Structure formats: C-alpha cells, structure tokens
Amino acid sequence: MKNGSFFVQREQLSGFMKNVGLKKCEGIVLSWETDPVAARRILPPPLELIDPEHPVVTAYVVNIREPTFAPWYMEACIGLVCRYRDIPGLTVLSLQLSGPGATMGMCTGRESAGLPKKLCERIVVERTDNYARAFVEAKSRRIFDVEVEVNSSEIPKQLAQAVKAKRGEQERGSCFLFTTEFALGSTADDVKFSKARLLNYEAVNAYELCEPAAIKSIVMEPSLDDPWAELSVVKPLMAGWGVYDNPVLGSSLLEEFEGEAADKLFPYLFAGRFDRSTICAGHQRYGQF
Amino acid sequence: MKNGSFFTPREHMQSFFNPADMKGAEGLYVYWETDPIVARRVLPPPLEPYSLEHPLAYASVYIVREPGFSPWYMESCIGLYCRYRDIVGVYSLNFQLSGLNAQTAMFTGREHSGLPKKMCERITVERNDSFARAVVEAKGLRIFDVELEVGGSYNDPALAELFKGKGPGYQERGPLLTFQYDAAIQPGTRTTFPKMRLINYDSVTDWRSWEPARINAIEMAPSLDDPWAEVSVVRPLGAAYGSVQSNRVLGLSTLAEFEGEEADNLFSWLMTGFWDRSTIRPGAQRYGQF
Numbered sequence: 001m002k003n004g005s006f007f008v009q010r011e012q013l014s015g016f017m018k019n020v021g022l023k024k025c026e027g028i029v030l031s032w033e034t035d036p037v038a039a040r041r042i043l044p045p046p047l048e049l050i051d052p053e054h055p056v057v058t059a060y061v062v063n064i065r066e067p068t069f070a071p072w073y074m075e076a077c078i079g080l081v082c083r084y085r086d087i088p089g090l091t092v093l094s095l096q097l098s099g100p101g102a103t104m105g106m107c108t109g110r111e112s113a114g115l116p117k118k119l120c121e122r123i124v125v126e127r128t129d130n131y132a133r134a135f136v137e138a139k140s141r142r143i144f145d146v147e148v149e150v151n152s153s154e155i156p157k158q159l160a161q162a163v164k165a166k167r168g169e170q171e172r173g174s175c176f177l178f179t180t181e182f183a184l185g186s187t188a189d190d191v192k193f194s195k196a197r198l199l200n201y202e203a204v205n206a207y208e209l210c211e212p213a214a215i216k217s218i219v220m221e222p223s224l225d226d227p228w229a230e231l232s233v234v235k236p237l238m239a240g241w242g243v244y245d246n247p248v249l250g251s252s253l254l255e256e257f258e259g260e261a262a263d264k265l266f267p268y269l270f271a272g273r274f275d276r277s278t279i280c281a282g283h284q285r286y287g288q289f
Numbered sequence: 290m291k292n293g294s295f296f297t298p299r300e301h302m303q304s305f306f307n308p309a310d311m312k313g314a315e316g317l318y319v320y321w322e323t324d325p326i327v328a329r330r331v332l333p334p335p336l337e338p339y340s341l342e343h344p345l346a347y348a349s350v351y352i353v354r355e356p357g358f359s360p361w362y363m364e365s366c367i368g369l370y371c372r373y374r375d376i377v378g379v380y381s382l383n384f385q386l387s388g389l390n391a392q393t394a395m396f397t398g399r400e401h402s403g404l405p406k407k408m409c410e411r412i413t414v415e416r417n418d419s420f421a422r423a424v425v426e427a428k429g430l431r432i433f434d435v436e437l438e439v440g441g442s443y444n445d446p447a448l449a450e451l452f453k454g455k456g457p458g459y460q461e462r463g464p465l466l467t468f469q470y471d472a473a474i475q476p477g478t479r480t481t482f483p484k485m486r487l488i489n490y491d492s493v494t495d496w497r498s499w500e501p502a503r504i505n506a507i508e509m510a511p512s513l514d515d516p517w518a519e520v521s522v523v524r525p526l527g528a529a530y531g532s533v534q535s536n537r538v539l540g541l542s543t544l545a546e547f548e549g550e551e552a553d554n555l556f557s558w559l560m561t562g563f564w565d566r567s568t569i570r571p572g573a574q575r576y577g578q579f
C-alpha cells in the first residue's frame with residue numbers, strides 16, 4: 001500500500017487549489033420571494049436588498065460530480081439576492097455539504113473564500129421523468145425539502161424560454177462573502193472579530209442542460225442551528241433542473257472592516273458558520289448518526 | 290418547533306468559545322520512539338525534535354464527552370515532542386475526528402488555532418478490564434490500531450520518570466506549537482501563503498486518572514492522505530489509559546512570524562495535516578458506501 005508523507009515536496013504543490021471549479025453539477029436550482037422583514041434582519045451591512053419590498057431567495061441542491069479539489073460531494077445552498085453599491089449579486093447565508101468530498105469542500109470554502117459551510121447528515125437529489133425532488137437533513141431536521149415538476153405546462157412560455165436559453169450560455173455572477181479574523185489572546189476575554197473583509201467572489205455558471213420547472217412544494221423544518229425556515233416562502237418564483245460547470249474566476253476585495261466595525265458583523269455571520277453550542281453552556285447530542 | 294435566525298444578537302454571543310475546554314476526555318495515550326530521519330523530515334522549521342537521535346512520537350485516541358463548545362465527539366492525534374528555542378512542546382502532525390458533532394471542533398481548531406484537523410469515518414476506543422484498544426479509520430484505511438495492557442508498567446521504565454506524578458488531580462501545563470496561515474487566492478496560480486505565524490497554544494490539563502499501560506501492538510496502514518504510518522515505531526515506550534477532568538485553552542500567542550517565500554515554504558510541512566492530495570491534483574474521486 002502506498003504511503004504519503006507529512007512533508008510534501010514543493011514542486012508537487014504547484015496545483016494546490018489552482019483553477020478551482022465545480023464541474024458537472026447536477027440538480028435543482030430555485031428561487032422564491034421571501035418576507036421583507038426577515039430579509040432586512042439578516043442581510044449584513046453594507047449589503048442592500050435590490051427590491052426591499054419583494055426580496056428574492058435563491059437556493060440550490062446539487063451533486064457536484066467533479067470538483068477540481070475533492071471527490072464528489074452533495075451541496076445545498078441558500079442565499080439572498082442583493083447588491084453592494086451598484087454590483088448585483090448574492091449573499092450566501094448557509095451551505096450544507098455531505099458525501100466523500102465534503103470535508104475538503106467545507107474546509108477550503110470556509111478558509112479560502114469565507115463561504116459559510118457546514119457538514120450535514122444527508123442531501124438527496126432525485127429525478128424520475130418530470131418529477132424531481134431534493135432534501136437536506138441537518139442535525140436530524142429536514143431543513144429543506146422541495147418538489148418540482150420539470151417542463152411543467154404551468155410555467156409561463158416566456159419564462160420557460162428564458163430558462164431553456166441558458167443552455168450553452170456562460171452566466172457570470174457575484175457572491176458577496178466575508179472573511180474574518182479573530183483577535184488572539186487569552187480565552188478569558190470575549191472572542192471578537194478583529195478584522196473582516198467583504199469579497200466579491202466571481203464565478204460562472206456554464207449550462208450543459210437547463211430545463212425549466214414549476215415549484216410544487218417547499219417545506220422547511222425549523223432548526224436552531226440551520227434556520228433555513230427563516231427565509232419563508234411568500235411566493236414561489238421559478239425552478240430549474242440543470243447540469244452545469246461552475247468555474248471560480250477569483251475573489252476581489254470590496255471593503256475592509258476593523259475593530260468594532262468588524263465585530264458588528266459577527267451577529268450576521270454567526271449562524272451560517274457556527275452552531276449555538278459554541279455560545280451556550282448546556283449542549284449535547286446523542287444517537288446514531 | 291423552535292427556529293433560530295441568521296441574525297444572532299451580539300449579547301447572545303458573549304460566551305462564544307468561552308470556556309474553550311475539552312472536558313471529560315477519556316482514552317488512550319501512546320508513546321514511541323520513531324525514526325530520526327522521519328522526525329527531521331516532517332517537523333517544520335524552526336522546530337527541532339526534542340531528541341535528535343531518539344525522537345519521541347505520541348498518539349492519543351479519545352472521546353471528548355463534554356466539550357465547552359459542542360456536543361461530544363471522538364478525536365485522535367499524532368505528533369512529535371519538539372522544541373522552539375528554549376520552549377519544549379508538542380507539534381501535532383494531524384488530528385482525525387469523527388461523528389457529526391465533530392465538525393465544530395474541526396473547523397474552529399483549524400481556523401482559530403492552526404490545528405491540522407480532518408474528519409474521518411470512524412474512531413473507536415474500548416476497554417475491558419486490563420485490555421484496551423483504539424482504532425482510527427480514515428478514507429477506508431485503518432491508519433492507527435493500538436492494543437494496550439493497562440495497569441502494569443510502561444514498556445520502557447524511563448517513561449515513569451517522564452510522567453512522574455501523573456494521576457488523579459495532577460495538573461499539567463504545556464505548549465502545543467501550531468501554525469496559523471493567511472492564504473492568497475489568485476486566478477491561474479495555486480493558492481499561496483504570504484504570511485504564517487508560529488503559535489503557542491497554551492493549555493492546562495487536570496487529570497482525573499492516568500493508568501500506565503504496556504503497548505502490545507501498534508499497526509498503521511499506509512495512506513496517501515493521512516500517513517500516520519510514516520511516524521514508524523522504532524521502539525514502543527509505553528502508554529496510558531487516562532481520563533481528563535478539564536483541558537482548558539488559556540490563550541494563543543505569536544512566537545514567530547514569517548512572510549513571503551519563507552512563509553510559503555512552510556506549506557510543504559502543513560499540506561498533509563490540513564488537506565488531501567485531491568487539492569493538488571485534479572481527477573480525485575472516491576465512490577462507495579460511507
């Protein structure tokens with residue numbers, strides 16, 4: 001059996017996280033209009049909603065079949081459509097991952113890009129003919145469960161055409177992400193953010209296949225640690241079944257925060273990155289996982 | 290059913306990671322002399338093996354029953370005794386954690402403290418009378434499997450001197466030497482590390498019990514991503530079955546800072562503990578039932 005080493009020659013490292021991309025993603029992408037009060041509460045400043053009265057949530061649940069940095073894994077994401085000054089984009093609130101490549105997907109995403117990723121027990125995406133379903137189970141709760149009808153006759157023709165037209169297209173988009181630093185020191189002190197950076201993480205969705213779908217149901221079970229249910233469905237908008245590549249173009253710095261200004265962001269970034277066990281004394285979980 | 294929120298009021302977070310205490314740990318603590326060539330190869334500069342000719346390696350496999358920051362989890366680690374200038378401490382080459390509860394310990398250990406932690410499929414600690422065993426399985430390979438006879442003496446009586454006084458109520462304070470890094474992502478090139486910091490992770494352990502044990506067998510399956518087998522057993526020294534009342538982190542302080550080429554060169558030593566080889570070569574894949 002071949003063994004590695006805790007020392008890796010420098011020349012072998014030249015490909016480390018180079019030309020990062022998520023290849024051959026397959027699954028459900030969807031959006032809905034959510035409660036404006038909830039959207040305003042959870043959107044970290046200085047980001048702003050594009051339409052404050054009709055905020056839009058985007059979610060996806062996919063199999064990332066060929067990540068460039070890990071074996072395959074399942075990923076589910078929920079975020080709010082927003083803007084930074086005149087740049088439109090998405091703020092990612094929570095990503096849940098499962099499967100063999102999930103640990104590397106989580107570590108590299110959190111540490112390099114500031115993506116709010118956690119591991120969960122189970123993510124399932126399935127499709128049979130025009131029926132497709134996806135669900136996410138985290139800490140024994142089904143925090144997301146969606147059913148869609150692919151190529152449904154209910155979808156307005158113009159909208160269906162627009163979704164189909166994505167096939168072969170390269171759609172470039174921005175995600176607004178925060179990387180943070182904690183202050184070093186004694187653990188007797190309160191832990192505080194000493195620095196935060198708002199990044200424009202740019203990626204492309206290159207669709208090999210994109211089929212329009214009608215949302216039949218979305219059910220989100222409440223959860224203290226992974227509160228996807230907070231983004232309640234006011235009006236289902238659109239869904240699609242897609243197969244696509246998602247190459248990452250890179251991240252650029254939009255704004256830096258220091259001291260108090262950085263620490264003020266912690267309430268917005270906490271739930272996506274940490275569980276409540278980190279802030280309460282009584283916590284335990286037993287059972288079979 | 291109660292729901293949380295993606296906004297958490299700041300006053301709810303006063304006790305974030307306070308206490309950072311791995312309370313109620315229980316398991317196996319194992320010591321052996323390893324190959325000096327290996328020890329020199331895997332120990333990042335400016336750290337040096339505690340003994341150049343007879344480097345001391347350790348591994349521990351335990352449950353953390355009541356961590357201050359998460360539900361219980363299983364953890365294991367492998368490392369070397371080393372020195373930085375006149376500070377004697379331990380350097381952890383790799384930690385493996387298991388169970389869904391383990392993720393908070395994994396990512397906060399990595400992100401806040403520079404601990405090279407990964408998740409694995411299965412960690413088992415068992416004891417029946419004087420027989421104790423621990424197993425670590427990562428990516429389909431049994432990277433560590435140890436059997437002990439508890440309650441007798443160490444394999445090498447010299448270990449009794451090193452661990453003199455360890456037992457119920459014994460308090461031990463010692464530095465864990467870790468590296469924190471800043472990563473830089475640039476399109477078209479690999480991720481680089483323009484800054485690194487050598488950290489003194491200062492912690493104190495209150496032992497509830499420490500029973501000396503004899504190592505009867507250690508087996509480590511070779512692994513590309515988690516090569517515990519590299520830290521080969523030249524001579525088993527001894528072990529213990531121990532339990533911990535409290536293992537508190539007192540604080541983190543910077544011992545040395547590295548920049549530019551000097552910082553990036555340290556990546557060769559940190560890569561395997563933190564990441565898998567899938568991150569340096571496209572085309573990695575793993576199928577099966579997990």
